Amino acid sequence: MKRISSRATSFDVAALAGVSQSAVSRAFTPGSSIAEEKRAKVLEAARKLNYVPNSIASSLTTKRTNIIALILGNMGNPFYVHVLHEFSRRLQALGRQVLIFTVDPGSESDEAILRALQYQIDGVILTAAQLSTRMTSLCHDRGIPIVLFNRYIPGSDASGVRCDNVGGGRLIAEAFLAAGAKSFAMITGDPKGTTSQDRVRGFVERLMEEGIRRSEIEEVGGQSSYDGAAQAALTLFGDRARPRPDALFGINDIMAMGAVDALRYRLGLKIPEDLMVAGFDDIPEARRAPYKLTTVRQPINQMVEQTLALMHLDEPDRPIERGIDMPLASRLIWRSTIPVPPAYRSDIADDAGMDESG
Amino acid sequence: MKRISSRATSFDVAALAGVSQSAVSRAFTPGSSIAEEKRAKVLEAARKLNYVPNSIASSLTTKRTNIIALILGNMGNPFYVHVLHEFSRRLQALGRQVLIFTVDPGSESDEAILRALQYQIDGVILTAAQLSTRMTSLCHDRGIPIVLFNRYIPGSDASGVRCDNVGGGRLIAEAFLAAGAKSFAMITGDPKGTTSQDRVRGFVERLMEEGIRRSEIEEVGGQSSYDGAAQAALTLFGDRARPRPDALFGINDIMAMGAVDALRYRLGLKIPEDLMVAGFDDIPEARRAPYKLTTVRQPINQMVEQTLALMHLDEPDRPIERGIDMPLASRLIWRSTIPVPPAYRSDIADDAGMDESG
DNA sequence: GCAATCATTGAATGCGCATTCACAGTCGCG
DNA sequence: CGCGACTGTGAATGCGCATTCAATGATTGC
Numbered sequence: 001m002k003r004i005s006s007r008a009t010s011f012d013v014a015a016l017a018g019v020s021q022s023a024v025s026r027a028f029t030p031g032s033s034i035a036e037e038k039r040a041k042v043l044e045a046a047r048k049l050n051y052v053p054n055s056i057a058s059s060l061t062t063k064r065t066n067i068i069a070l071i072l073g074n075m076g077n078p079f080y081v082h083v084l085h086e087f088s089r090r091l092q093a094l095g096r097q098v099l100i101f102t103v104d105p106g107s108e109s110d111e112a113i114l115r116a117l118q119y120q121i122d123g124v125i126l127t128a129a130q131l132s133t134r135m136t137s138l139c140h141d142r143g144i145p146i147v148l149f150n151r152y153i154p155g156s157d158a159s160g161v162r163c164d165n166v167g168g169g170r171l172i173a174e175a176f177l178a179a180g181a182k183s184f185a186m187i188t189g190d191p192k193g194t195t196s197q198d199r200v201r202g203f204v205e206r207l208m209e210e211g212i213r214r215s216e217i218e219e220v221g222g223q224s225s226y227d228g229a230a231q232a233a234l235t236l237f238g239d240r241a242r243p244r245p246d247a248l249f250g251i252n253d254i255m256a257m258g259a260v261d262a263l264r265y266r267l268g269l270k271i272p273e274d275l276m277v278a279g280f281d282d283i284p285e286a287r288r289a290p291y292k293l294t295t296v297r298q299p300i301n302q303m304v305e306q307t308l309a310l311m312h313l314d315e316p317d318r319p320i321e322r323g324i325d326m327p328l329a330s331r332l333i334w335r336s337t338i339p340v341p342p343a344y345r346s347d348i349a350d351d352a353g354m355d356e357s358g
Numbered sequence: 359m360k361r362i363s364s365r366a367t368s369f370d371v372a373a374l375a376g377v378s379q380s381a382v383s384r385a386f387t388p389g390s391s392i393a394e395e396k397r398a399k400v401l402e403a404a405r406k407l408n409y410v411p412n413s414i415a416s417s418l419t420t421k422r423t424n425i426i427a428l429i430l431g432n433m434g435n436p437f438y439v440h441v442l443h444e445f446s447r448r449l450q451a452l453g454r455q456v457l458i459f460t461v462d463p464g465s466e467s468d469e470a471i472l473r474a475l476q477y478q479i480d481g482v483i484l485t486a487a488q489l490s491t492r493m494t495s496l497c498h499d500r501g502i503p504i505v506l507f508n509r510y511i512p513g514s515d516a517s518g519v520r521c522d523n524v525g526g527g528r529l530i531a532e533a534f535l536a537a538g539a540k541s542f543a544m545i546t547g548d549p550k551g552t553t554s555q556d557r558v559r560g561f562v563e564r565l566m567e568e569g570i571r572r573s574e575i576e577e578v579g580g581q582s583s584y585d586g587a588a589q590a591a592l593t594l595f596g597d598r599a600r601p602r603p604d605a606l607f608g609i610n611d612i613m614a615m616g617a618v619d620a621l622r623y624r625l626g627l628k629i630p631e632d633l634m635v636a637g638f639d640d641i642p643e644a645r646r647a648p649y650k651l652t653t654v655r656q657p658i659n660q661m662v663e664q665t666l667a668l669m670h671l672d673e674p675d676r677p678i679e680r681g682i683d684m685p686l687a688s689r690l691i692w693r694s695t696i697p698v699p700p701a702y703r704s705d706i707a708d709d710a711g712m713d714e715s716g
Numbered sequence: 717g718c719a720a721t722c723a724t725t726g727a728a729t730g731c732g733c734a735t736t737c738a739c740a741g742t743c744g745c746g
Numbered sequence: 747c748g749c750g751a752c753t754g755t756g757a758a759t760g761c762g763c764a765t766t767c768a769a770t771g772a773t774t775g776c
Contacts, residue, residue, distance in 0.1 A: 006499040009762055020726040025764055032764095033724060050496060055476040056414055056423060057762035060731045065414060067457075067477075075443045078436075085433045088460040097477065098458045099425075102446040118413040119425075119455065138408060141364040226646070265647035288584070289623035290648035367732055378756040383734055390734095391754060415732035418761045 008049035017045035028053050059120065064316060067097045069116035073128030074105040076225050077254045078283045079298075080127055083149065086304045087125060094313065096122070103129050105224055106190045110135050117142070123311040125149055130192065131158060145311040145320045149303065151195050152325045159324035161306045165195055165280075168296040168330040169202025172249055172278045175294065175332055177210060178341040179276055181247035184217045187232045187259055189224035189251045196224075196251050199280055203249055218245055222255065229255030230262035237267055237275075246275055247338075253279035253286045253295055260291060260337065277337040287349070292336035299328050366407035375403035386411050417478065422674060425455045427474035431486030432463040434583050435612045436641045437656075438485055441507065444662045445483060452671065454480070461487050463582055464548045468493050475500070481669040483507055488550065489516060503669040503678045507661065509553050510683045517682035519664045523553055523638075526654040526688040527560025530607055530636045533652065533690055535568060536699040537634055539605035542575045545590045545617055547582035547609045554582075554609050557638055561607055576603055580613065587616030588624075595625055595633075604633055605696075611637035611644045611653055618649060618695065635695040645707070650694035657686050 010024040017024070019038060026034040027042035045051075059065040068091055074080050088098050099121060101112035109129040116124060117138065124139060124146040131148065136158045139146045145159075152160035176184065184207060189196040204214055222232035229250060237244060248263075250256025256279030263269040263277070271277055279286060282297035306328065312318050333349045334340050340348060368382040375382070377400060384392040385400035403409075417423040426449055432438050446456050457479060459470035467487040474482060475496065482497060482504040489506065494516045497504045503517075510518035534542065542565060547554040562572055580590035587608060595602060606621075608614025614637030621627040621635070629635055637644060640655035664686065670676050691707045692698050698706060 006501065011762080021763080022726055022765085023724090025762095026725090029764075035724065038724085050499065052472065052475045052496075054478060054762055056417055056478050057731090058764065059414055060418060060733095060762080061764040063731085070458075075439065075446075081433065081439050084458075085460060088433075088458055092459065097473065100428075100442075100446055100456045100458050101450065102443060114410065115455065117410045120412060120414050138410075141408065143364065261647040289619040369732080379733080380735085380756055381754095383732095384755090387734075393754065396754085412732055415761090416734065418732080418763095419734045421761085 008046075008051045010051075010053070012049055013042060013046045013051045016049060017042045063120075064122055065097075065120050066095060067099050067119060067121045068311075068313075069099045069101060069113070069119075069121045069124045071101045071103060071109050071112050071116075071124065071126045071129055073103055073107070073109070073126075074224060075102060076105075077128075077252065078285055079150075079252065079254065079281045082283060082300060083127060083304070086300055087307075090304055090308060094308070096313065106130065106192060108132065113139065113146075117144070122313060122316065123147070125307060125311075126158075127151075128190075128193070131156065133157070140320055140322070143316070143320065147307045147310050149307055150298070151193055153194070155323075157322045159310050159321055161303050161310065162195065162325070162327055163296075163298045163303065163330040164327040165198035165330075166202035166205070167327070168280060168298075169199040169204075169249075170206040171202075171296055171330070171332045172199075172280070173203045173206035175278060175334075175338050175344075176247040176249075176276060177207075178344065179247075179272075179338050180341075181276060183243070183245040184212070184247050184249070185236050185245040186217065186219045186249045187229050187236065187251060187255055188219060188221045189255060191221055199249075199251055224252070224255065226254050226258035226261075229258030230266075233259035233262040234266060237263060237269070244275065248275060248277045250277060250279045253281040253283045253293060255279070256293055256295070256337075257285065257291055260293070271337050272339050276339065279337075282333050286333075287335065294335045294338040295333050296330045297333050298330055302328050366404075366409045368409075368411070370407055371400060371404045371409045374407060375400045421478075422480055423455075423478050424453060425457050425477060425479045426669075426671075427457045427459060427471070427477075427479045427482045429459045429461060429467050429470050429474075429482065429484045429487055431461055431465070431467070431484075432582060433460055434463075435486075435610065436643055437508075437610065437612065437639045440641060440658060441485060441662070444658055445665075448662055448666060452666070454671065464488065464550060466490065471497065471504075475502070480671060480674065481505070483665060483669075484516075485509075486548075486551070489514065491515070498678055498680075501674070501678065505665045505668050507665055508656070509551055511552070513681075515680045517668050517679055519661050519668065520553065520683070520685055521656045521661065521688040522685040523556035523688075524560035524563070525685070526638060526656075527557040527562075527607075528564040529560075529654055529688070529690040530557075530638070531561045531564035533636060533692075533696050533702075534605040534607075534634060535565075536702065537605075537630075537696050538699075539634060541601070541603040542570070542605050542607070543594055543603040544575065544577045544607045545587050545594065545609060545613055546577060546579045547613060549579055557607075557609055582610070582613065584612050584616035584619075587613030588620035591617035591620040592624060595621060595627070602633065606633060606635045608635060608637045611639040611641045611651060613637070614651055614653070614695075615643065615649055618651070630695050630697050634697065637695075640691050644691075645693065652693045652696040653691050654688045655691050656688055660686050 010021050013024045014021045024042050026032040027039045091098050103109050103112050113135045127149045148160035150162050220232040220236050222228035250259050269275050279293045279295040282295045286293040286295050334347050368379050371382045372379045382400050384390040385397045449456050461470050471493045485507045506518035508520050578590040578594050580586035608617050627633050637651045637653040640653045644651040644653050692705050
């Protein structure tokens with residue numbers, strides 16, 4: 001059995017193939033000037049030696065690692081898992097690698113970004129975490145694009161990609177109103193996050209247009225999780241003495257699901273008969289039989305594409321766009337947690353799941 | 359506003375601090391020989407220049423990148439999401455970075471491993487994907503440990519970490535029998551995976567000990583997903599003409615959940631009255647109110663620790679253990695999809711969720 | 717048929733850092 | 747008071763590769 005040298009270098013391959021090291025490098029670099037015959041010889045030698053090019057070494061000279069840092073702030077929310085999956089797929093297809101960092105929901109991402117910078121990453125995608133201006137400029141000074149996913153930071157240099165959360169909130173208010181709701185409640189998430197704020201704002205805004213006062217809309221904040229929302233639902237609806245609102249907006253699907261389960265199984269309420277509920281995101285779980293959640297669909301694939309476009313990985317020298325924020329349109333998915341008013345009958349979700357075009 | 363040089367190098371820092379480049383390197387290397395006073399001077403200069411050490415460059419000399427490749431074969435199963443999260447947390451705490459690769463469930467991981475090797479990763483963790491012997495030796499020849507998570511490959515040099523799936527399958531058979539079940543069915547997953555095979559084996563083995571013949575145990579394979587299992591459940595139970603088995607084993611929780619929903623909402627069956635169901639894994643979703651799934655808990659944290667131990671990241675020169683496979687004990691979590699027999703009353707899950715000790 | 721162009725090629729260089737080596741002080745101990 | 751044992755230090759080197767540069771032979775155009 002042939003003893004194979006572990007970690008052969010381009011020089012080893014060059015020696016075996018009887019060519020220069022430059023030639024080996026060229027053989028593995030698409031588009032470089034090398035005779036097809038010679039390239040074949042090099043590849044053959046490389047195969048014999050189990051040679052694997054060292055990307056780390058090459059990135060020393062090229063200044064590109066093809067690594068993208070993905071910072072995840074809330075893996076407990078399936079929405080972000082879905083996002084991770086989508087980014088992973090797309091970036092792999094583009095020949096990029098994904099370096100993962102998980103941080104506690106809503107906490108600072110500074111440490112993670114610092115670590116990422118040490119690895120000379122080509123870009124940063126940030127979900128559900130705070131971003132300091134110091135880190136933003138640290139990245140931008142180095143020509144590293146940083147994109148906020150599903151959030152934006154007012155006044156920040158960092159660009160962001162998100163859907164129209166205000167509009168989405170309005171859609172939900174609209175749906176509740178159309179279904180005849182008169183009194184309203186919300187379970188909100190991270191109060192520092194613009195995502196939650198905007199959804200609330202759109203929702204409230206629309207209701208106020210109908211003459212409902214803000215003070216009449218009950219609100220409870222919770223941990224941005226299934227359990228947090230279940231807890232919040234109990235504090236909102238557990239008190240039998242108070243009149244019960246007849247519509248509940250869960251600020252995202254996973255929280256809406258937590259609320260739905262608490263309402264049904266702990267308080268014995270019927271949805272939508274006793275109470276209508278809506279979520280936001282349209283995660284795959286939202287359409288499962290126990291939930292059939294009426295919700296607003298985020299155009300994940302569009303958002304992912306937009307994010308990649310903002311990073312313009314193919315033109316690394318292009319100056320980074322600062323502070324871009326182009327909200328994408330979202331749309332309402334009618335299912336079963338709000339009675340469907342006649343005018344909307346044709347909109348009922350066929351439930352092919354989250355669709356590709358968004 | 360001070361114009362900050364982008365990407366200062368250790369030489370820049372050295373110049374500003376009035377020391378040699380070696381000193382800068384030492385200042386950032388814990389445990390190296392440098393006077394505290396000088397280190398402080400270096401760090402001060404580094405701060406002024408926004409210097410971030412280049413891990414890529416340093417790994418060229420140290421031969422360690424502190425990057426671990428994590429190959430995920432089935433992100434649709436929350437179990438693996440949980441696993442990813444756990445690895446991410448642990449590895450970050452150990453000062454390692456996680457490079458993610460997603461591959462289609464059950465497909466070859468060769469391409470992903472090859473990409474990982476280019477980045478000179480320090481180790482590979484593989485979940486729910488196939489592994490060729492060629493890749494195994496490619497890694498091992500380079501001294502890179504590769505650990506299979508939640509599976510093993512008979513005859514492979516790669517070590518694996520998993521729970522006692524055979525024993526877990528037996529626990530479930532046991533539970534069904536204790537609850538008085540007489541006829542049985544299974545929805546199985548990836549037929550190539552030892553995990554599914556072993557669970558089936560233990561389950562069938564235990565039933566056969568009670569005189570039940572293998573041919574009497576109905577089995578349908580499905581896509582290893584919620585939807586795949588829902589589909590499988592309909593083919594198993596949709597035929598009203600045949601006698602209905604009174605116990606169904608879903609090979610993992612996400613599939614059991616898909617089956618439960620299909621049985622309840624499509625076929626109108628009551629669980630556990632008409633039919634008992636069990637899953638496997640004990641994912642966080644399993645304990646939610648609509649499911650309350652009786653299942654076998656995998657000791658995730660133990661498994662993660664075991665995996666890290668097998669990679670002995672702190673002793674990179676230690677030879678790699680080949681073909682290690684030490685199944686960890688699993689245990690049954692009683693919830694509501696199997697009627698709890700009197701003898702087991704004290705075992706009912708308090709449902710604090712997946713616990714830390716496993 | 718000859719000069720000008722072009723496609724290939726290898727030697728040399730540098731990317732940013734850790735590490736080795738030799739050397740200058742310091743200290744301890746007899 | 748003196749010599750070995752240490753500690754701290756900087757110059758020099760090399761990690762594995764891409765790239766530049768100059769040189770070569772091949773090809774084209776006229």
